[in-house]
Amino acid sequence: MALKLNSNLLAQIREHGMRDYPNECCGVLLGRARDGTKDVIEVVPLRNLRVDRKAAQEILPLENPSQETERNRFLIDPRDQLQVEKDARARGLEVVGYYHSHPDHPARPSVYDRDHAWPWYSYVIMSVWGGSTKDVTSWVLTGDGTRFESEEIEVVNCAASS
Amino acid sequence: MPVKVVIPTPLRQYTGKQDAVQVQAKTVGEALSGLVSQYTDLRKHLFNEEGKLRSFVNVYLNDEDIRYLQKTETPLREGDVLSIVPSIAGGLALRCICN
Numbered sequence: 001m002a003l004k005l006n007s008n009l010l011a012q013i014r015e016h017g018m019r020d021y022p023n024e025c026c027g028v029l030l031g032r033a034r035d036g037t038k039d040v041i042e043v044v045p046l047r048n049l050r051v052d053r054k055a056a057q058e059i060l061p062l063e064n065p066s067q068e069t070e071r072n073r074f075l076i077d078p079r080d081q082l083q084v085e086k087d088a089r090a091r092g093l094e095v096v097g098y099y100h101s102h103p104d105h106p107a108r109p110s111v112y113d114r115d116h117a118w119p120w121y122s123y124v125i126m127s128v129w130g131g132s133t134k135d136v137t138s139w140v141l142t143g144d145g146t147r148f149e150s151e152e153i154e155v156v157n158c159a160a161s162s
Numbered sequence: 163m164p165v166k167v168v169i170p171t172p173l174r175q176y177t178g179k180q181d182a183v184q185v186q187a188k189t190v191g192e193a194l195s196g197l198v199s200q201y202t203d204l205r206k207h208l209f210n211e212e213g214k215l216r217s218f219v220n221v222y223l224n225d226e227d228i229r230y231l232q233k234t235e236t237p238l239r240e241g242d243v244l245s246i247v248p249s250i251a252g253g254l255a256l257r258c259i260c261n
Contacts, residue, residue, distance in 0.1 A: 024253060033171075058229070060217060060249050073253035078220040078227065082247050085170070089181075094171050102254040110255035116218065118248050120172035 002152040003097065003122045003138045005029075005040035010155055013126060014133040016045045017101040021131045024048055024074040028081070029097040029122060030088045037154075038096040038122055044084055049077040060116075073112070074100045097122030097138070104128070107135040109148045117141040122151055163188070165238050167197055168245040176203040190223060191234030193244055208246070220247040 016025045027045040031038055049056045050070040060075055062068040076098070085095055098121060102108075107127040109117075117123060119141050126136040139148035167183050177183055183200070187193035194215070198205040210216050221228045222245040228236050238244075 026250070059220070060251055067256060068253070072256060074251060076250040078222070078247040078249065079225075081250065082222055082225070082245055085245075085247075096171070098250050100252055105254040110253060112255070113252040116249065116251040118170075118172040118250075120175065123252070 001033075001036055001038060001122070001140060002154050003029075003038050003040065003124070004154040004156060005031075005043075006156045006158050008158050009040055009043050010136065010153075012043050012045075013099050013124065013136065016099075017126045017128045017133045018131055020048070020101065021128045022103045023051070023070045024072065024101050024103060026074040026076055026098065026100040028076070028084050028095055029099060029124065030084070030093040031096045032093065033096055040096060041093055042088075043099070046076050046080050046084070049075045071103060095121070097124060099124035099126065101126050101128050101133075104130070107137040109139050113139075114141070114148055117145075117148065119143060119145065123148070124153070163238060163240040165193055165240070165242045165244060167193060168243060170246055170248050172248065173204060173207055173246065176207070177201050187238055189234065189238060190221060190228050190231075190236040190244065193238060194221070194234065218249040218251075220249060221245070222247055 026048050027043055029040045030042040031040040048070050050073050056075050102125055107125045123139045127134045138151040138153050140151050142149055164184050164186055167185055169177050169181055185193050185196040187196050208219055223236055224243055
């Protein structure tokens with residue numbers, strides 16, 4: 001599989017990472033999957049529910065809340081997710097993956113990322129160093145759930161994609 | 163009674179690519195049990211070894227999280243829609259072991 005998106009969408013993801021720095025940002029990738037490629041048509045920035053510690057802890061408890069905060073953890077509010085999925089489906093789109101940032105850390109999945117990942121989705125990770133985005137990578141969990149495999153991101157120039 | 167269960171994209175590979183499945187059930191728990199009996203490969207993604215719903219799995223009855231209703235005991239009415247919403251979470255390595 002490859003993940004295909006245009007340069008405007010990639011810029012939107014990067015802007016979100018910079019805007020929410022030093023917190024982790026998160027959002028959803030909507031599009032269509034066909035012939036081994038996921039075409040991203042829209043990106044939707046979502047709130048990192050970890051800023052609301054009580055609500056987040058009810059949805060997905062952290063083992064060590066004193067060290068794990070919105071600066072190193074993200075959680076998408078399932079209510080937001082359900083709404084985005086419904087809206088997408090009504091427009092013939094589906095959720096093909098999610099993105100999040102790693103503030104002042106590399107764009108490589110952590111063990112925590114892997115332990116919370118689902119198969120099939122593309123997980124786009126961007127590193128944000130000192131407020132500027134650097135690498136953007138994409139990963140897909142292997143079928144047995146034991147590791148991530150790197151996925152190619154194909155960036156289409158906006159003029160060429162129209 | 164017949165209710166619809168909406169399947170998220172990563173789990174459709176276990177339901178013959180269907181994005182929704184009809185099941186007959188009186189409660190949320192019965193609906194989920196019926197679903198995994200019909201599509202056995204789904205079981206390990208929805209339930210843990212003790213047979214409890216995994217903490218990474220959110221279930222919504224129409225627009226309500228079943229955590230705030232009667233959980234799996236929540237009764238169903240004809241035409242209800244159950245949505246399986248996978249928890250999407252992650253974060254950086256607290257101790258950076260990257261090279």
